[in-house]
Amino acid sequence: MAPDMLSGESPGSGGSEGSPGSAGRQYLRIATEEAFAPPELIATWRAMIENGSYDDPGFVSLVGFYTAGKTERSKFVFDRLQDLGEERLADMDAAGIDRQVVSLTAPGTQVLSRADGVAMATLANDRLADACRRYPDRFSGLTAIAPQDPNAAAKEIERGHDELGFNGVIVNAHTNGRYLDDPAFWPIFEAAEALETPIYLHPSTPPRAMIGPLLEAGLDGAIYGFAVDTGMHVLRIITAGVFDRFPGLRLVVGHLGEALPFWLYRLDYMHAATVRAQRYESMKPIQRKPSEYLRDNVWVTTSGMAWAPAIMFCRDVLGPDRVLYAMDYPYQYAPAEVTTHESLPMTTAAKADLFQHNAERVFGLRTRDAATGQ
Numbered sequence: 001m002a003p004d005m006l007s008g009e010s011p012g013s014g015g016s017e018g019s020p021g022s023a024g025r026q027y028l029r030i031a032t033e034e035a036f037a038p039p040e041l042i043a044t045w046r047a048m049i050e051n052g053s054y055d056d057p058g059f060v061s062l063v064g065f066y067t068a069g070k071t072e073r074s075k076f077v078f079d080r081l082q083d084l085g086e087e088r089l090a091d092m093d094a095a096g097i098d099r100q101v102v103s104l105t106a107p108g109t110q111v112l113s114r115a116d117g118v119a120m121a122t123l124a125n126d127r128l129a130d131a132c133r134r135y136p137d138r139f140s141g142l143t144a145i146a147p148q149d150p151n152a153a154a155k156e157i158e159r160g161h162d163e164l165g166f167n168g169v170i171v172n173a174h175t176n177g178r179y180l181d182d183p184a185f186w187p188i189f190e191a192a193e194a195l196e197t198p199i200y201l202h203p204s205t206p207p208r209a210m211i212g213p214l215l216e217a218g219l220d221g222a223i224y225g226f227a228v229d230t231g232m233h234v235l236r237i238i239t240a241g242v243f244d245r246f247p248g249l250r251l252v253v254g255h256l257g258e259a260l261p262f263w264l265y266r267l268d269y270m271h272a273a274t275v276r277a278q279r280y281e282s283m284k285p286i287q288r289k290p291s292e293y294l295r296d297n298v299w300v301t302t303s304g305m306a307w308a309p310a311i312m313f314c315r316d317v318l319g320p321d322r323v324l325y326a327m328d329y330p331y332q333y334a335p336a337e338v339t340t341h342e343s344l345p346m347t348t349a350a351k352a353d354l355f356q357h358n359a360e361r362v363f364g365l366r367t368r369d370a371a372t373g374q
Ligand code: 1DF
Pocket: 035, 062, 105, 106, 107, 221, 222, 254, 303, 304, 328, 331
């Protein structure tokens, strides 16, 4: 691993009593927003950057940076994204991570043509399924899709669930500036709801229509632009009434819900006022308050947000069963942040929920029970 990725003590070791986790921890550490990319996708992106065939400014900013490979960070990230074996496992061991829920990194297939996107999603899923079969105690997977072909995406969700043993679906933000509240995408929601499998709505750079002032200031990426776009994406899904139509649908949102938990009060107040005023054709009455969908249909992960006040706040306003651990490997491979999570002012049982049980419940993971070993 790159030495500058490490700071502070290694959290790998722990207590010493009867244990599901390494080194006698009372619980497993399951990291839930962990990225990979097949070399074929990296090569395709690289060609798109080099021949200028896709000039979306967010794509060029994000993928252009990583494919240029000029910095320690970009080299480390692109190297580790492509590994689903020894290097990744060694990094997990060094950080004390028992299991990764692995998903295709942003922007995934969503910048490709329909046909290329569908083929690439299939390839990525086959590759990830191989790794999960090779290391069943270390990796679980989410199904990659190409939303630009919603019916093929729905079929791939079924294949991922029924044949590949995956535990959810990954969608990497908007698809060419189109958001999932558009009914054209609803076969995706229909499939996920029917199979009771969650959709992880992961960010990417904002689309052309939004990115201007963010990009100008260097704020389009993970520092802030990701959250602006994906937080809005979640709100569009809520206000369009998607959860009224698909009440069993579950979304998982990273980065502590892309700041939405902090907005619950204002969202409810202003949504009610706006609906009452009949100000927008696009904002019709829905059955519940925005905060109710955010509490009942949405789970949040701590990816990139290893900060006690924010994590405790989210547990407080969403419920302790709604917040789950994530590292965001390899983008934020910071083993010291595992220690930060371990130091949260919480009981061991609450930490077991944060690190293990909440993830098992929302993704339907079957991992060995501490007491019975089953
Ligand atoms: C970055 C961060 C890139 C995250 C990611 O995928 C990503 C980054 C392209 O720092 O450029 O998943 N993240 O979730 O924070």
